[in-house]
Structure formats: structure tokens, C-alpha cells
Amino acid sequence: MMVPDLDVPNTLNFPTSAAWGASLETPGDVAEAKHEADKLGLPFLCLGSGSNVVLMPHLKRFVGRISNRAIQVLDTDTDWVDVNVGAGLLWQDLVEISLSEGWFGLENLALIPGTVGAAPVQNIGAYGAELGTFVVAVTIVDDGGQIHRLNAEACGFGYRDSVFKQQPNWTITDVTLRLFRHPRVNLRYEALRSHFSGQTPSPHAVAAFVTALRQDKLPDPATHPNVGSFFKNPVISPDDADRLRQLGLDLFPQGDQVKASAAQLIDRSGCKQYRVGSIACWPRQPLVFVNYGGGTATDLIEFADQVQRRVADQYAIQLEREPSVVS
Numbered sequence: 001m002m003v004p005d006l007d008v009p010n011t012l013n014f015p016t017s018a019a020w021g022a023s024l025e026t027p028g029d030v031a032e033a034k035h036e037a038d039k040l041g042l043p044f045l046c047l048g049s050g051s052n053v054v055l056m057p058h059l060k061r062f063v064g065r066i067s068n069r070a071i072q073v074l075d076t077d078t079d080w081v082d083v084n085v086g087a088g089l090l091w092q093d094l095v096e097i098s099l100s101e102g103w104f105g106l107e108n109l110a111l112i113p114g115t116v117g118a119a120p121v122q123n124i125g126a127y128g129a130e131l132g133t134f135v136v137a138v139t140i141v142d143d144g145g146q147i148h149r150l151n152a153e154a155c156g157f158g159y160r161d162s163v164f165k166q167q168p169n170w171t172i173t174d175v176t177l178r179l180f181r182h183p184r185v186n187l188r189y190e191a192l193r194s195h196f197s198g199q200t201p202s203p204h205a206v207a208a209f210v211t212a213l214r215q216d217k218l219p220d221p222a223t224h225p226n227v228g229s230f231f232k233n234p235v236i237s238p239d240d241a242d243r244l245r246q247l248g249l250d251l252f253p254q255g256d257q258v259k260a261s262a263a264q265l266i267d268r269s270g271c272k273q274y275r276v277g278s279i280a281c282w283p284r285q286p287l288v289f290v291n292y293g294g295g296t297a298t299d300l301i302e303f304a305d306q307v308q309r310r311v312a313d314q315y316a317i318q319l320e321r322e323p324s325v326v327s
């Protein structure tokens with residue numbers, strides 16, 4: 001059902017409403033809502049839990065939220081299972097369900113907030129794993145209301161990136177993942193490797209450890225509203241890598257690229273002392289900006305701009321925002 005002046009939940013706890021909104025179950029519902037949005041002269045936008053967006057108070061948009069949370073096994077073999085998941089299911093629910101079903105692979109991605117439908121948009125990643133490596137196909141409804149099924153290659157997955165970032169008018173209605181039917185843990189991330197040194201932990205143990213690490217380091221949006229990392233770790237040129245290395249900063253080679261730590265650049269620039277209104281860095285992870293109560297999107301953007309300028313002035317590195325700002 002279409003609703004005017006709809007409250008839009010978000011993990012920054014900014015009071016936000018959309019001109020119109022609706023809860024949508026099927027691709028057909030999405031196509032119909034897009035048609036209605038056109039008639040109202042409003043751009044259509046799909047949102048999930050609002051854990052990777054900065055929302056202005058009044059969105060001049062038709063906001064759709066996918067309600068389909070169904071999980072269906074499409075195909076299976078001795079080693080793998082293809083599972084189709086409705087975009088409305090919470091990501092963490094999928095991680096828990098898959099572990100209890102004996103479908104493995106997602107344990108490093110435990111406790112990432114948000115919905116399954118949003119996960120391909122920035123190719124969620126953590127602790128040495130990325131969603132994209134598990135994706136078989138993504139079903140979308142395009143701007144014109146046509147339904148397509150994109151294979152993993154067509155999704156153009158990269159570091160916190162995908163084709164969906166270039167196509168904000170496409171709406172993801174379900175995602176098919178290929179998961180392992182036998183435990184195959186991923187200990188590429190240094191903290192996991194050293195914790196489980198010499199052992200072959202169960203996927204449940206890896207998920208539990210990742211959960212504990214995240215709970216220790218990151219603020220819980222329920223008590224300290226935030227959208228996770230505010231900037232991506234910058235991919236830097238070889239010249240910049242030499243320069244930062246000489247300054248004693250940590251660098252992370254990945255394939256033929258080198259990344260710097262955005263958190264360390266923010267920390268070393270002295271931004272942990274900054275505050276705009278109620279917005280400030282989370283002391284244990286300065287890459288996360290927290291709304292300590294009554295903060296606004298304008299304050300947050302001003303805060304992020306100050307951090308970005310300071311890092312650029314001090315280290316000549318341009319930080320790129322991770323969440324998008326929606327008005």
C-alpha cells in the first residue's frame with residue numbers, strides 16, 4: 001500500500017520522512033510502484049535498513065522497501081548449494097540461517113547490518129571476504145519496470161563497488177548465492193589467522209570470533225547511531241605509497257594495488273578531537289562517525305568535510321565517502 005509522508009528508518013537515527021513510500025513484495029510490485037512514482041513526478045528510491053545512507057529530513061522521493069524475506073534452495077550438488085534470498089531479509093539473519101543449515105562461506109561477513117538486497121550495492125566486505133565471490137545472480141527491476149537477472153560478471157563487483165552504484169534506479173528484488181556444503185573457512189585476514197594459529201576452526205567459531213571483534217571495535221547503532229565506515233580505505237599510487245611508508249603509515253598491498261588505512265589517516269590528522277554539533281568520531285574506530293544525540297545530516301556532512309579536508313591538507317590523500325547522501 002502506498003503511504004504519504006512515510007517515516008524512513010536509518011541507523012544514524014536522523015528523523016526522516018519520504019513524500020511517498022511503500023512496502024514491496026514482488027518484482028511486479030516494484031514495477032507498479034515505479035509507475036506510480038512517475039505519475040507523482042517523484043524519483044523512486046529503494047532503501048533497506050538505512051545503514052549506509054545519510055538521509056536529509058524530507059526526501060522528495062517515492063521510497064520503496066522490499067518485504068520479501070523468502071529463502072529458497074534452487075540447486076545443490078555434493079559441494080555447493082545455490083540459495084535464492086529475498087532482498088528484504090536482514091543480512092545477519094541470512095548468516096545465522098545459513099550456518100544452522102550447514103551452508104558455509106558467509107561467516108566472515110557476520111554482523112554486518114542491513115538487508116540482503118543492499119548487500120550487492122557496495123559489495124559488502126569484511127575480514128578478508130566479499131559478498132561478490134558468492135553471487136550467482138541478482139534479480140533487478142530496471143527504471144522502465146523490466147525484470148532482469150544479472151550474473152556475477154554483469155554485477156561488476158569491486159572494492160565496495162558494483163554496477164548498482166552506477167544504476168541507482170535499478171531495484172534488487174532477490175539475490176542467488178552459491179555456498180559451500182562443507183566447512184571451508186577463510187583465514188586470509190591477519191587477525192583471524194593469528195587467533196586460530198595452527199587450528200582449523202569450525203565456521204561457527206569463525207563467525208563467533210568475527211562477531212566478538214566487531215562488537216569490541218564498532219559502536220552498536222542501537223545505542224550509538226552510525227553508518228559504519230564513513231570513508232573507503234583509499235587505493236593509492238606507488239608514489240603516494242612510498243611517501244606514506246616513509247611517514248610510518250600502514251599500507252595494505254592487495255593484488256597490484258596498495259591501500260592505506262583511512263582510520264589511521266584520520267587518527268594521525270588529529271580529527272578524533274573534532275566535533276560538529278553532536279557528531280564525532282568513535283574513539284575505538286575513528287572511521288566511524290557517531291550521532292551522540294540530536295545530530296543532523298547537515299552536521300554530519302560538515303563533520304565529514306572537515307575530516308576530508310584535514311586528511312587532504314596533511315597527507316595529500318583524498319578520502320572517498322562510502323555512504324551516499326540522499327535528499
Ligand SMILES: Cc1cc2nc3c(=O)[nH]c(=O)nc-3n(C[C@H](O)[C@H](O)[C@H](O)COP(=O)(O)OP(=O)(O)OC[C@H]3O[C@@H](n4cnc5c(N)ncnc54)[C@H](O)[C@@H]3O)c2cc1C
Pocket residue numbers: 011045046047048049050051052053066087112113114115116117118119121122123124125126164170171172173218219220221226227228229324
Ligand atoms: C555498525 C556498522 C558496521 C558496518 N560494517 C560494514 C562492513 O563491515 N562492511 C560493509 O561492506 N558495510 C558495512 N556497513 C555498511 C552497511 O551495513 C552495508 O552497506 C549494508 O549493505 C547496507 O544495507 P541497508 O539495507 O542498510 O542499505 P541502505 O543503507 O538502506 O541502502 C544503501 C544503498 O543501497 C541501496 N539499496 C538498498 N536496498 C536496495 C535494493 N533492494 N535494490 C537496490 N538498491 C538498494 C540504497 O538505495 C542505497 O544507495 C556497516 C554499517 C554499520 C552501521
